[in-house]
Amino acid sequence: MKRRDALANIVSIRGLIMLLPKMSKAKEMIFKNSSCKKHGKPKALVIYASEYGSTEGVARAIAKVLCDDGKSVELMRVQDVMSLDGYEHVIVGSPIQYDAWMDEAKEFVDKYEKQLSLIKVDYFFTCLTLSQKSDKARKQAQQYADGLMQINTHVVPRYIGQFAGVLDYSKFSFSFRILAHVMFAVLGVKEGDYREWSAIKEWSNKIKG
Numbered sequence: 199m200k201r202r203d204a205l206a207n208i209v210s211i212r213g214l215i216m217l218l219p220k221m222s223k224a225k226e227m228i229f230k231n232s233s234c235k236k237h238g239k240p241k242a243l244v245i246y247a248s249e250y251g252s253t254e255g256v257a258r259a260i261a262k263v264l265c266d267d268g269k270s271v272e273l274m275r276v277q278d279v280m281s282l283d284g285y286e287h288v289i290v291g292s293p294i295q296y297d298a299w300m301d302e303a304k305e306f307v308d309k310y311e312k313q314l315s316l317i318k319v320d321y322f323f324t325c326l327t328l329s330q331k332s333d334k335a336r337k338q339a340q341q342y343a344d345g346l347m348q349i350n351t352h353v354v355p356r357y358i359g360q361f362a363g364v365l366d367y368s369k370f371s372f373s374f375r376i377l378a379h380v381m382f383a384v385l386g387v388k389e390g391d392y393r394e395w396s397a398i399k400e401w402s403n404k405i406k407g
């Protein structure tokens with residue numbers, strides 16, 4: 199067994215990342231809401247939490263597929279949602295941090311539980327576990343998905359998209375970068391953009407119906 203595999207078995211990405219302190223991690227990021235409004239067309243809302251921007255990119259790609267399909271689509275950060283009135287489909291996404299969605303995404307589901315329980319809802323997440331193509335990684339990602347089902351049992355997503363995300367040290371604050379370098383090096387996750395746009399598009403086509 200390779201040294202890296204052995205290490206990965208002993209200390210999972212899960213265990214190690216849990217060690218990362220909840221410190222200020224991100225350099226300041228700017229997120230842009232956007233929309234393709236079409237009068238009289240079914241309204242969909244794609245919302246996301248994101249610390250470093252990669253999940254925003256995934257959300258944007260999903261919104262584009264729905265827009266190209268003729269829907270009236272709005273894309274916004276989860277913090278910017280004021281109301282769900284009029285939407286017939288809501289897609290919620292977040293990176294996995296410390297084994298779970300970011301708090302703001304979970305809080306959104308709780309806050310709008312009643313409305314979400316009445317309309318089409320899909321979830322997605324990005325994570326670095328899926329940068330590795332092993333059964334172990336797939337099982338771990340499935341555990342993340344199972345965890346999302348428990349956020350609020352009144353809200354039942356039809357599908358949960360599981361996507362590999364991004365590791366970009368330049369986006370981290372200086373102090374967090376040092377720590378993250380150590381953690382991800384031990385896990386054997388190299389810096390890179392692991393998003394698979396064809397898989398994201400395929401999933402978007404699945405949920406557009």
Ligand SMILES: Cc1cc2nc3c(=O)[nH]c(=O)nc-3n(C[C@H](O)[C@H](O)[C@H](O)COP(=O)(O)O)c2cc1C
Nearest residue numbers: 248249250251252253293296297325326327363364
């Ligand atoms: C503080 C922190 C905790 C993380 N925790 C996990 C984790 O538990 N499991 C995992 O697979 N990836 C984890 N990741 C990787 C992120 O999910 C991944 O980098 C994602 O693409 C980041 O999305 P964003 O650019 O939208 O913030 C973590 C990243 C950070 C910075």
